[in-house]
Amino acid sequence: MTEDSSQAEHVAGTEHASVADRAAGGKAARAQTPLNSHRGWSPAEDRPDPVALLEEQNLTRVPDLVPVRHGRMMASPFTFYRGGAKIMATDLKDTPRAGLIVQLCGDAHLSNFGVFASPERNLLFDLNDFDETLPGPFEYDVLRMTASFTIAARNNGFSSSDIREVTLEAVRSYREAMIQFSGMRTLDIWYARMSEQELLAAMDMARANQKGKAARKASKALEKNALKNAAKARSRDSMQALAKLAEFVDGHYRIISQPPIVIPVRELAETFGLTAEETEAAVRDQLKAYRQTLQDDRRRLLERFDVVDVAHKVVGVGSVGNRAFIVLLQGRDEQDPLFLQVKEATASVLEDHLPKSIFEQPGERVVQGQRMMQAASDIFLGWTRGMQADRYLYWRQLRDMKGSVVVEAMVPMGMTFYAHACGWTLARAHARSGDPIAIAAYLGGSDKFDRAVTDFAHRYADQNDADYQAFLDAVRTGRLVARGGV
Template identity: 50%
Template sequence: MTTPTTRATRASQGKTARKHIPRSAHATWLPSVDRPDPVAVLERQGRDRLTELLPVRYARMAASPFAFLRGSAAVMAGDLAASPHTGLTVQLCGDAHLLNFGLYASPERALLFDLNDFDETYPGPFEWDVKRLAASVAVAARESGHPEPQVHRAAQEAGHAYRTHIRGLARKGELAVWYERIDADSLLPLVRSAGARRRVESSLTLARRRTSLQALGKLTETVDGRRRIIHDPPFIEPAGASDTAALRKIFSDYRSTLSEERRLLLDRYRFVDAARKVVGVGSVGTRCFIVLLAGRDTDDPLFLQIKEARKSVIEEHLPSGPYVHHGHRVVAGQRLLQAASDIFLGWMTGPQGRAFYWRQLRDMKASADIAGMTPPELRRYAHLCGTALARAHARSGDRIAIAAYLGGADTFERAVADFALAYAAQTTADHAALCAAVAAGVVTAAPEA
């Protein structure tokens, strides 16, 4: 992702992109005549997943249109790729919906707000992330029963925050942009009502408590004097002798992707237990494990998550990226997009040549309760997410070109809001198609979840 050398040339590149795709053109969403069936797209994704977990995935996605949106990044990627794009490339999150933003701890133990999911990260046109964010705002607002003008206003707010913040970052120097971050304590001034302030303060308190030590009490038990991960099938199951042996064997490969001082820290822990864990919505069926390590003693735990890294859903629609190993792609993308990243973030190749990445299972992570937000609260949260997304994109793409493309008027965000409402209707229809497929027995949904 090289950029032109002068500010004027970079700005000119952004303005030239308007000739290829005017900002107002982002308002359009019309499904192509050969648009793939959304259920077929999901079934195709499931062919190389753990078959016994697919009913869990379908059940979780069938719960609501927003749950469907969360799990159908592949569907939306195909839809976005079917339309012209600006060609202004950034490192995309690839799945920038509202619940893929949240709180987490920096290595310095500061609580930050940022993007927090990078399974689909890949270089691509900046507006794909903005449109997915805005669409998720619209779906969430409709699901909460907000009036239609408020739905549009909230979706537009995400685009407005993105545009204004990236224009501000375009005026800053490189180091200032790189050091930019959103500290969690800065969230409180955004909250107006006393009730909402209490909810935010409670979220911050809970996030600070979500550590490996807290997980030790929740996820483990002592059996015959030995600490082990609690079994809760099908969501948490023993790793099995072969999987455990494989995890031990590949541990050194993961270790080699860490910096030297972090290898030394990791070496102070010993392996205690491992289990397979079901995570998320769209990720259900991929191979995911949690590993319990002990440091000074059994009351000094470290939980690591090992998650399968598959081909990004947007990769098939764009030119080849810089990473052959998908675990490396996820880790590199996270380090590039986040203001600060987990010290144990690393990758390796597992059994059958599958790519995996490692990270801490809990490190003061927390997400917002968007279902309980009033229209003003959702607008402010959409603004916060749009701001965080602009900061992430500014680290990898040409923020000056993007800022020049977006301009000083509100044309882009109004167009994106129109798109968001149209795509929210498409998501509702796709969700209904999945529910119909479940009812007809085309796909099986577990009675959980």
Template identity: 45%
Template sequence: MVEPQTLTERKAVGKQARIRAKRSQQKEIGNTARDPVDLLRANSAGRVESLVPLRYGRMAVSPFTFFRGSAILQAHDLAWTVDSGIVFPICGDAHLMNFGGFATPERQLVFDLNDFDEAATGPWEWDVKRLVASLAIAGQHAGASKATIGDFISTAVHEYAERMREYSTFSALEMWHEILTFERVRDSSLTDEGRKLVDKTIAKAETRTHGSVLEKMAVQRDGTWTIQDAPPALFHPAGPTSLLGPASNWSDTKAWRGKLAKAFEAYTETLSADQRTLLQQYRLHDIAFKVVGVGSVGTFCLAMLFIDGHGKPLFLQVKEARSSVIADYYPAKGEDHQGKRVVIGQRLLQGASDAFLGWTSGPAGRNFYFRQLRDMKVSAEVERMSNALLQGYSRICGWAMARAHAKASGRAVEISAYLGRGGSFAEAMNKYALAYADQNEADYTTFMRACRSGKLEARSDEDMAADFRI
């Protein structure tokens, strides 16, 4: 067993990393001499073919939605940049919309990273760069000036550095139990507008429960609840509104239910004994295919509806886990099972995770992970935020990312020593984010040109829903 280093030795490691990657070098955006259309096509391979146009349709809405769905492009570009050499499981897709609120098993509402499909071992800077680039792109979309966008970025990076410096003084156990509750977020808000938004979000979260969504998503007939089809977002795999196609092997309802039963049993083995006991109190009523997000469109995702003896619901989401784009461009020893990779990354990075989080293998060699579909989950409406609110949100995201990185890595001392007071790194991130926002705009233009020419097919949710109207 390797003897742990002293704090002095660990600080020296962080400062030594400045030689490997000068903080000023972090402004470089990497190798952008690639065709974004080719990379997106490669990233769409293996998805449900009929849903790929919907993926592109959602990405086509704006440069910001395009950025959300094109994590593969930034990962490709970052692979050609310097990094500090301090690596550990990172989120991999830490843009603004992948932060949000959810309930802990103890029913506390917390703010944290909430998407880990791309979680993998990589440089911590890649998460920061994903965040600051999304700030610049969202700021441009909102019509903010370059100076204002610079304030957003500086705020996020300085908060990250200051919190990392604070966490460098925490014991291992103190860091493991650190969570960012909405009460702490409200108490730290610098404006009345920010505090009102937090209160409004808390109230909204309290309405987003399994019970509140039951009658919106399902209908009861003869004592059994059935999820209502709402294509293209929600449909039964073997039903008349299915978008999976005849070659998907989902046409035999009994067959795929049988395969899923085996997968579900394997999933329960990844839970603790008490959670398995809890699940035994529920009976499965229905399963439907659910189309989620922007970047995940076309991957296999199911919604499972369970009801307990009191008639109360539990919705579980079964989501396909594909290879991480981070692992594609930053090869490192990792988990072979992609569902397990997502779950381990989430448990490491979050302050508190979903009690039903687990993984399994499914038909056709696909890997999946489970989580609750709705459990007081809320996300920010970034597009509607004023500049003051967006700056406050930037700060909270910087705080949440620092907490996640400090916990997952146990290397807050090294990262803090590398950052110093944060000024040099913040300046580099400002330059990086603005330059990458320009690159994203150029990629979006190329993408839209491909959509208009027919090289890529893009269809909106409304377009696809119209196919099922009489």
């Protein structure tokens, strides 16, 4: 394969070559781009100023929220890395590539994995953020994921040996899982998923393999914490959101104003230059357009709900400043709520350096990329064009048994297990869209790729530390304004 072919051909795998030819292609890619070429990374001589890249992104964001974004990124080198996808995309363009294309998450750091409910109401572990998704070299996601583990492990104060082991486990798990997928039938890959039961079974096996009383005790604590997080995730639904985000006033629910994090549209009408009546009409027009992007049965389901209230809600780290809303809908009565989240979709940061998306609408790019990569996607995933010119949105459920780990609270054993789960999950996502046979043949059965990427991760973590300091200096000198504690 070459990167000059269309994205559709690469992602869909339409060539229908034999297994032997696909494996030969992967081995040929290794000769062209040796596994050790991923070792020894250093920044390009003409590397852009990282602070300037952030400033460039800020131009399209809500000005009042830009300081909030900076405040969240200031918390640690890890939170800075979470918000710096554009910075790393600029660095990745100069890294070696084997020419093996997959649907990329585009921002595959460890906090963008988590649990959520499948349509069958089972908890699944998967990628959960696709704002930057785009077809591209499989290495991009692997490098961003692996570096995130190095940075997070450093941030948690792990020893050098533990940092290395966590990092190695992430890439090793990816490589070994890809080899596994290369031997599977096509539909078996498509149906593969990591369920709650499979996660717990893996923890049981890991505990059984532990040697020493202290290690077994730590492993048992890890499993106990996982069960607690799963129970918490199950409680996170629209009823829980109603209790937390809404109040009952004059016989109906409305979203509580909690500025600057949550601001109901009734208080934002002037921001959009609309009266309250015009705002309500615009929201209903948006909902109607969004419903048209759903498949027929889900569209009919959504038509059973009526809009009650809408609010602007700040989310995440990297997304802060982009338009993001929550919509409260009601079904049969006040105790039948549905909360939807509406997020602004912009061009992927990868589109600065890779071929543009085949989808003209960035919201559709996000939705189609998510459907391609996830084992099961939200039934209410859809998109619209925003009320303002050149604004695009995608829609999904706000809380559908979603849960994530607290990275800062992880210990080495827990993060190593988590690295294994993330590596397997990323490989499964890539195997759905790319060619697992060619990628597995490229990666090979030795740990050469693992060690090379681990070397990259440690070098990039050093660069991230330097960029973080430059960012803090920009705040200190007044070049950037930051608002903490929000």
